[in-house]
Amino acid sequence: MDKSASETNDLRSFTCFEDYDRVPGFVISQTAYAIRKSIAKNIKNAGFDITPQEFAILNRLATHPTLNQRMLAELTYKDRPAVTRMLTHLMTKGLVEKQTCGNDRRAYLVRLTKKGKDIRDLIVPIAQKVLHQALDGTKIKDLETTIKTLHKITTNLNPQDS
Template sequence: MKTPNSLEENLLFQISEVAKLLHKRLTIAFEEGGFDVTPEQFSILALLWYKEGINQQDIANELRRDKTTIARIISNMINRNLIIKIPDQLDKRNNLIYLTKKGKELQTEMVATSGKVYVQTMQRLSAKDVAVSLSVLKQITKNFE
């Protein structure tokens, strides 16, 4: 592996830049769509749209975020009536997270909005470019395990 000569040639720096730009683009798209939801909240909503009734630790694990950050986001989402906590009947130490009606109603429009951002982001990439990029990113992720 060649050592990068600049930030422009540094893959990890470029990954970070893409993540920041995507976050900004999603934030703008959600605001323009009239959604009072952050990209971080959207990631929790998206997880719950497909896997409702899980605890905070499972959410943190699925999204690869620390439990404290997830707890803060969840607290904000409860205050916005997007989700609720219900005590786990099998383990009273845990609360399970469920969508409210408001949280469920956001799915179609928010998925469509994020899908437009995805298409716009990927528009000049070939299928081969995407496949190679995914392979590289998955390998980088494995290097942290």
């Protein structure tokens, strides 16, 4: 049996929907849910009225100071309507602001307000603490392999993004 046929047979155990605990998409989703749930709980317990998804927007705006909604959706892996709803909530809370983009009144850029930056900076250590707890006992080499593998999966499914 050649190597590719052998690898295909080996992959079958990871694509068998009778054993969901070995299907990468399910395990990834389960892990993401557990992290999001824990971050949400810790943010709420610290007295902040921010969801993990809203925090992701604040965080992206902190690292990319001015973005349009399309780029923000791409960077946070959210669809545009979801980003629109979150931006509306964040603007109501005074954490982000919009400004029109040139002559096109329909296009706008989004940026953090000072309050938004301050809130984001207070939430970062909370999220980091959750991630440290989640990664406890994980070897750096294993984590690096996992991240590399997840990037490979993403590239395989979104080749135009690479």
